[in-house]
Amino acid sequence: MNPRTSIGSLTWCAALLALAGVLMLLAASHGRHTDVASHAPETSGSPDARFVAMDVFVDSGSKTLAAYQIEITSQDAPGQTLLSGVEGGGHPAFEAPPRYDAQALHPQDNQPCRIIIAAFDVGHDLPRGKTRVARLHMQYRGPLDSTPQLVARVMASATEGGEKIDAVATLTTSAPGAEH
């Protein structure tokens, strides 16, 4: 069996536990890389609620990327941008949809909602450099010329050996024919 497909069949808890195991090898959160999506989003339909796809990239430089956890926060008003689906990335190692943290997405006590996604792969064909690791599907309410204002931060990332990576996360809007 392909190790990637077997990972895809793990449960959410198992995945989180495994990811936690990888990330425990790292120092405290070192995510310092941010990017605000700046491209015009692909939109359709009613201007007051349209759907936008946003690609999530991680640049691991010369290191292989085996695990990541990314936090994406919205600068928009509450309810303006709503996550409506999480898709995998372009590299085979991360083509399965990443897990998202439900508690972060639905916080209590009026805290701002966050999107935290995480995935790992322990296969041999791991990516280096800038890799599309996920695609987020969002419902966005706002003027047609506006875009969701999202900030991405790498919370943790590692090689297959558990080595910490200073990776950078970026976001761009996405549409068919503009594959990255």
Place this chain on the structure above:
Amino acid sequence: MRGQQTWKVWIKASGLVALCAAAAAAIVSCSSDQHGALYVASERPEYNQLRADANYVGYSDDPQTLYFGRTEESDQTGTMQLGELRSASPSAPSRAMAKPGGFAKREEPRQIAVGPRFDEELWVIERGPRDTRYLTIDSNDDRPGCGSLIVRRPDESDAKRVVPVPLEHTDVTARVTGYVSTVNVTQTFQNPFSEKIEAVYVFPLPEDAAVNDFLMTIGSRTIRGVIRERNEARAIYENARRQGKVASLLSQERPNIFTQTVANIEPGKRIDVTITYFNTLAYRDGAFEFVFPMVVGPRFNPPSSGRDGIGAVAREDRGASGQKTDVTYLRPNERSGHDIAITLDIDAGMEIEDVRGVTHAVNVRRDGSSRARVALNASDSIPNRDFVVRYNVAGSVTKNAMVIQPDPRNSGWDYFTLMLVPPEQLDRLERRPMEMVFLLDCSGSMNGRPIRQAKDAAIRVLRQLRPSDTFAIIRFAAAPSIFRDRPVEATSRNVREAIEFVEGLESEGGTYMLDGVRAALNFPQGRWRDADGERDRTRFVCFMTDGFIGNEAEVMTELREHLGETRIFSFGVGTSTNRYLLDGVARIGRGAVAYLDPRDDASEIMERFFDRVSHAALADVRLESHGVEIADVYPRRLPDLYAGRPVIVSGRIRSGSRGELSIVGEAGGRRMSLAVLTRAAERVATQSGLDAVWARMKIRELSESALAGVDSEENASEILRVALAHNLMSRQTSFVAVDSWSQTAGDHGVSVGVPVPVPDGVRYETTVNER
């Protein structure tokens, strides 16, 4: 332009006394021209009488439906059941004319009504070969928006017409570790029509299924759905649908009934939706039981129960019941191409003695002593009854009875489930005189094998009562009726008369279960005397039903509020029983549940039941900890433990706890205690999915508290909080997935339901509403 079309009509004449008393079958051919005139000619001279007797033909307000037959103004039954012919063309003429000399023309067609005398009548109609010289009607009769045509030849009962549906296949892969199962259900939707559609599928899952993952696959792309508050998820889905985005929405109608909607499926395109859930296996009478329900049985909704029910309607009548959710059903002479495959991998953690498919043909492959793979045999892949697999394990189930999952968030509190196994000493405690109340569902859905099995079961128990016991019998359907107006002693004469009463019961009419439950709870209670004085008898209600109602909450609320010291043992009778209701009634009724599949030996199951109630139960059960911190244990009120019926509880346990738990209770006036090993012991296993199982049990507890009106608003808020935090389906939350990246052409198309077969053994005619 409409062309000429020929229709053939077969009439099965079992009930058509006035029409053709001597004929077993008759054939008439009819044709209509472009003006809508109807021409009738008998193909076989021996049926001329039929033609001569028929005096009525016409269209109803629905121009696609043609009625014809015979009506007798003087007949006390009024309107007679007529034949029905459905045109594929929405532009059919609004009125037909009779051929002079053969039929009388009726200006105002009669409404079809099935009277008691004629409910056996069956007119089955098939459109004949098309005359291509004239025909211009679209050849696709089942395309969205069109009428339907039903085919069944009297001499070809197995020749069922295939109805195209947008659900092609369901694939179930399940893995059982210990007594916790992880199940992936993949539904493959494919659009067989020539225009874009939205597919709507109402389907069952186990009532304790903790659904916590949802994937939508379009070609090579897979999108994970997001859990959201129910209305918010619905709004997102509707926006996506209107804008031509492929989207899917999973909503809970009942803890065991869900609606899957998939929007903007283009012609010929395929979309897979995969649901993952966890649940625990029941351990009943010496065997673990894995159950996967395949079809929702047709529910009856009493008129007074509001519009939150589950309607049962013909496949083209979705939305016609007036209930919030409709299940659409195939007629008996139809089938869809939808099939199902199931694979179950069992890792019991101890030696498996025996694995067997209870309801279906299965292929079993053993992998060592503790593992087995069970696959549904491909010859048995029609999804029309529950799939049940039972397996026995060697030795005591107390081994590995507790499993723990570390909290992924490192909160300091882990999750556990624990199987509470009744002490073996219970077998040695004798019972006191009892009062047995039989509550029998005699509604129309029980017709046939189910009512027979319920009767056999009741008679079996009646014969086992002692003269010092008392009993009562209450039947319910449209209205409850009773055997005697108060409990009677189980003398041989009373038992004999009771058996005659039971044998005479027939099933018909609606399921007014609430009335039956009230009658059972309010029935005068007998007393008995011993050396210590006079006291109430212990009342056991033996509740036998398929559970096909849509007002479960009303019934469970009634029980919760008026149960008193009564104990209710529910028996699900049939192939696709409403386990949410049956399990809930037993849980609230502080009894136990059992299921009687038609393939089961009712006598054997009832003997086990009687053996169970013949021994004292362990009551006032609680967990005592020794060096262990536990919290949030569900159910809050631990149920009584009956011999042979362990109960599963779930809770939180302080991480790294060392120590021991004890199950403590009282039986027969004696205190009993049973030790349970915790993490410090070697045999405690770890298991994933327990957080979802725990959250689901907590939600159930909150939901059932809300039934009794306990802080219902606060409960709803807490259910929402728990469900969102644990990524869990509930009545407050739904999964939604939208493909925002791509766009389908055109508008959102029409909405198409996925009709399902009525459960095996259930009669369509007595359970499904036809317009």
